[in-house]
Amino acid sequence: QGSIVYASWQFFQRNAKVTHFAWYVADLIEGQRLQLTNADGSRTFAAIHRHGTRLYIFEATVPSRAPAPGLFQQSVQFLDEEGKPVRYRTYYTTGYGEGWKFPAPSPPRAR
Template identity: 55%
Template sequence: MQIDSSNAQAAAEPEWVNMAYPEQLFSANFPNQPTVSEMPYLSEYGGTFPSTIYQAQEGENHYSVTVVDFSAAKDVYLRMADEVNVSGVHNFWLYDQMGSVAYAAQQFRLRGGDVTYDAWHHVDFIGGHQLFLTNADQTRTYAGIYRHADRLYILEATVAAGTPPQGVFQQSLTILDEEGKRIRYDLQPDHSRVRVAAD
């Protein structure tokens, strides 16, 4: 884990710092040192995958980044093949990853509350989805979901009523390569993309 307190987005909130986690290939802003835990993640097609959860609390406001590791997806579904009597099960490992952003977004909708924003989004032209929700207790949830390679990143900020939008957290996600360098793409409407230099 690396800490960079000079991040431009974090500067708007002096107590926030940008923290990098090279082992999970991302960095993000947090209000303080997050706790790190691991738990299984049940996917849309019934596979169970490891996830790492980074959580921070600031007063009544809660922030988390969940990273789901799909790197063993093919093996997981090969092991399940004998237990699942469904046509096309040999492709579930692919379907699961391709649909993982949409599935995670649906889990937020199913919580209830009033969805006030629900649309495609990106970080450095890595496609994903954003949702804003007003919950029954009038707290607000700001979620961002992105997938790159074999990892799914789920950002969630749930804050007290009247708290400003959480862009300093939600828009801070940076995807890193194996050398810890920022990944950015030139994206085309047909979904083709080429990696470009990032600042």
């Protein structure tokens, strides 16, 4: 999970004020969500997830006084190798499961 923390830290290093930083899930895949107000007044919204061996960083910036990119934030979806949506029955955390073995098999899917 260090890759998620490191990617989040890169946002903290920007010339911006962090206004939101929280644990977050999309399709029950854990990650972190950040919101920043940049020096020019624009706002940046980001979500960071790790699924399998891949790190996903979703980032959108809107100008000052523009609406928040809500559609962007709500549109994150993970697809499997067949292009089908991924949905787990429990939270997906890379590396945890079956006796804390790494790499761990994915938890069972809901559908």
